[in-house]
Amino acid sequence: MNAQKENFLLAVEGLTVSFDGFKAVDDLSFYLDPKEIRVIIGPNGAGKTTVLDLICGKTRATQGSIRFGGKELTKMKEHQIVHAGVGRKFQNPSVFEDLTVFENLEVSYPQGHTVMGALAFKRDTAVIEAVESIADTIFLSDQLNEPAGLLSHGQKQWLEIGMLLIQKPDLLMLDEPVAGMSVAERKKTAELLRVITRDHTVLVIEHDMQFVGDIADRVTVMHQGKVLSEGSIDHVKKDPKVIEVYLGH
Amino acid sequence: MKTNSPLQWLTSREGIYYLLLALLLVVALPLLLDPFRLNMVGKYLTYAFAAVGLVMCWGKAGILSLGQGVFFGLGGYCMAMFLKLEASTPEATKHQSTPGIPDFMDWNQITELPAFWQPFHSFSFTLIAVIAVPVLLALIIGVAMFKRRVGGVYFAIITQAIAAILTILIIGQQGLTGGVNGITDLQTLMGWNIRTDAAKSTLYFVCVGLLFLSLFVCRHVQNAKLGRILVAMRDQETRVRFSGYDVASFKVFVFCLAAGLAGIGGALFTLQVGFMSPSFVGIVPSIEMVVFCALGGRYSLLGGVYGALLVNAAKSGFSESFPELWPYAMGALFIGVVLAFPNGLAGLYERYIMPLEKRLPVIGKYLDKDDDAAPQAPAPASDQLSAEKP
Numbered sequence: 001m002n003a004q005k006e007n008f009l010l011a012v013e014g015l016t017v018s019f020d021g022f023k024a025v026d027d028l029s030f031y032l033d034p035k036e037i038r039v040i041i042g043p044n045g046a047g048k049t050t051v052l053d054l055i056c057g058k059t060r061a062t063q064g065s066i067r068f069g070g071k072e073l074t075k076m077k078e079h080q081i082v083h084a085g086v087g088r089k090f091q092n093p094s095v096f097e098d099l100t101v102f103e104n105l106e107v108s109y110p111q112g113h114t115v116m117g118a119l120a121f122k123r124d125t126a127v128i129e130a131v132e133s134i135a136d137t138i139f140l141s142d143q144l145n146e147p148a149g150l151l152s153h154g155q156k157q158w159l160e161i162g163m164l165l166i167q168k169p170d171l172l173m174l175d176e177p178v179a180g181m182s183v184a185e186r187k188k189t190a191e192l193l194r195v196i197t198r199d200h201t202v203l204v205i206e207h208d209m210q211f212v213g214d215i216a217d218r219v220t221v222m223h224q225g226k227v228l229s230e231g232s233i234d235h236v237k238k239d240p241k242v243i244e245v246y247l248g249h
Numbered sequence: 250m251k252t253n254s255p256l257q258w259l260t261s262r263e264g265i266y267y268l269l270l271a272l273l274l275v276v277a278l279p280l281l282l283d284p285f286r287l288n289m290v291g292k293y294l295t296y297a298f299a300a301v302g303l304v305m306c307w308g309k310a311g312i313l314s315l316g317q318g319v320f321f322g323l324g325g326y327c328m329a330m331f332l333k334l335e336a337s338t339p340e341a342t343k344h345q346s347t348p349g350i351p352d353f354m355d356w357n358q359i360t361e362l363p364a365f366w367q368p369f370h371s372f373s374f375t376l377i378a379v380i381a382v383p384v385l386l387a388l389i390i391g392v393a394m395f396k397r398r399v400g401g402v403y404f405a406i407i408t409q410a411i412a413a414i415l416t417i418l419i420i421g422q423q424g425l426t427g428g429v430n431g432i433t434d435l436q437t438l439m440g441w442n443i444r445t446d447a448a449k450s451t452l453y454f455v456c457v458g459l460l461f462l463s464l465f466v467c468r469h470v471q472n473a474k475l476g477r478i479l480v481a482m483r484d485q486e487t488r489v490r491f492s493g494y495d496v497a498s499f500k501v502f503v504f505c506l507a508a509g510l511a512g513i514g515g516a517l518f519t520l521q522v523g524f525m526s527p528s529f530v531g532i533v534p535s536i537e538m539v540v541f542c543a544l545g546g547r548y549s550l551l552g553g554v555y556g557a558l559l560v561n562a563a564k565s566g567f568s569e570s571f572p573e574l575w576p577y578a579m580g581a582l583f584i585g586v587v588l589a590f591p592n593g594l595a596g597l598y599e600r601y602i603m604p605l606e607k608r609l610p611v612i613g614k615y616l617d618k619d620d621d622a623a624p625q626a627p628a629p630a631s632d633q634l635s636a637e638k639p
Binding site: 056058077078079082083087088090094095096097098099103104106107108110112113114115118119120121123160163167 | 470473474475477478480481483484485487488489490491492493494495496498499502
């Protein structure tokens with residue numbers, strides 16, 4: 001068991017968080033293999049977003065452990081967790097609207113993260129190349145000099161994904177990446193995720209079952225802060241408990 | 250396409266704005282004004298240091314401090330303590346019961362110079378203290394607040410409380426600080442009489458020189474990646490945090506920068522005005538500094554300078570004729586700025602005057618070319634760009 005544990009990229013064990021006695025996440029355990037694409041589904045209020053908050057340090061766990069590549073994340077600060085290799089995309093696109101697309105990506109470039117480092121930071125060819133290549137991946141090559149505030153909702157979502165990619169994280173966490181997107185944007189996002197998932201471990205929250213089926217290696221169904229079911233998409237789709245609380249008859 | 254040589258920069262749009270300000274302060278005003286008025290402009294410019302600091306701290310990084318008077322006052326008091334000690338030679342104070350200590354200490358039955366006054370015998374220590382004392386206090390406040398994620402209006406209220414506390418402390422400790430009268434009767438700086446017209450105009454030019462130095466330091470910070478991170482923090486603090494930055498340390502840095510600038514301004518104030526008192530420390534002067542910054546345009550460094558100059562000039566003009574009306578006028582001004590033109594004069598300039606200047610015969614074409622060239626490369630957002638925030 002222990003020997004096997006070492007192979008997990010992320011091991012969440014006995015994770016509990018209680019807000020004034022209400023357990024949003026209750027004794028939750030799950031494991032992620034390297035390069036795995038895991039989707040978390042579940043009804044509203046199941047604690048899906050809270051799990052991501054706990055992993056990236058936005059919310060502090062009451063109990064339990066989150067081990068990532070041998071490091072215990074529950075004791076680390078947010079920016080240290082980022083440096084350990086965890087990237088998080090929020091549900092509402094959060095990009096820097098007053099900065100251009102280029103500057104948004106540049107700020108996310110993993111260099112010059114201290115005050116002095118940021119003063120000395122030089123926009124060299126390595127940075128420009130990295131930014132341009134990411135911009136190409138996220139379909140924003142033509143918008144590099146536009147303020148991010150002028151982008152469409154979908155483009156902001158892509159930009160935020162790009163801001164994660166440029167950090168070169170080992171684990172990418174995406175909270176409803178296609179929510180609020182047009183059909184065309186949704187298609188392009190699926191394409192983008194397929195590219196990303198080739199060489200990242202990805203943890204996604206999503207409601208669109210079609211989309212989930214397309215990308216997931218394994219699916220974890222959450223309900224009332226606990227794991228209700230886990231396995232392949234076909235396995236959870238047939239699970240009577242999942243049909244009862246989430247998918248419906 | 251960053252401009253590389255200084256000459257290239259001076260002929261760019263931004264460079265021309267700096268040149269115009271330099272022409273105004275170095276050539277036009279000294280030629281037009283008598284020494285008394287020029288000294289007053291020098292006094293206004295000391296507030297510009299605080300306003301420029303607020304542009305960085307409030308405008309760029311979104312941290313509103315209602316306590317810049319504290320740092321201005323600390324810088325001013327450091328300088329005043331040095332000048333007072335110089336003025337309090339045993340010969341000059343031989344009629345006191347304890348000669349050789351500042352007069353107000355003698356009046357308060359203090360018989361020995363307090364320990365914290367001792368280092369201010371040294372001019373080099375004083376010069377360091379003018380910046381270091383405000384920065385140190387800002388560091389303590391900043392670390393205590395920002396590491397605990399205190400921000401926004403709570404931070405503003407706490408800084409205002411600190412301004413009130415420091416004023417009460419200074420007034421209460423009359424024997425150590427000169428109390429409500431402050432530290433007065435300052436005559437010479439290293440034997441040089443600072444009360445003559447010649448000395449006052451020299452100090453004016455020193456003040457202008459240091460102001461430009463400060464502007465260049467801020468401009469450097471703003472154009473570095475650090476400047477973009479400050480703007481990013483103002484927009485989306487959480488995103489900055491989850492992009493791997495320790496947000497608190499950036500806030501502490503910019504707050505300390507603003508405090509250091511205010512401290513320099515305070516020291517220059519003491520030198521040019523000849524005294525320092527708690528009335529430049531408390532809540533009212535602190536809020537006035539925010540008004541200078543808001544009126545000039547809180548996203549624009551040069552806006553901060555013009556804001557300090559204009560509001561102070563208006564204050565002098567108004568107070569000379571209707572002293573009791575000035576507080577109302579300033580209140581109205583602040584409300585007006587917030588409601589009608591939140592980006593201040595810099596914002597107005599950009600919206601109404603910049604389009605007009607393009608129509609000018611020669612200059613218009615010249616500036617036009619400059620503007621066309623700019624957006625081709627992802628140049629760091631200039632004052633003008635960020636001021637366009639709706």
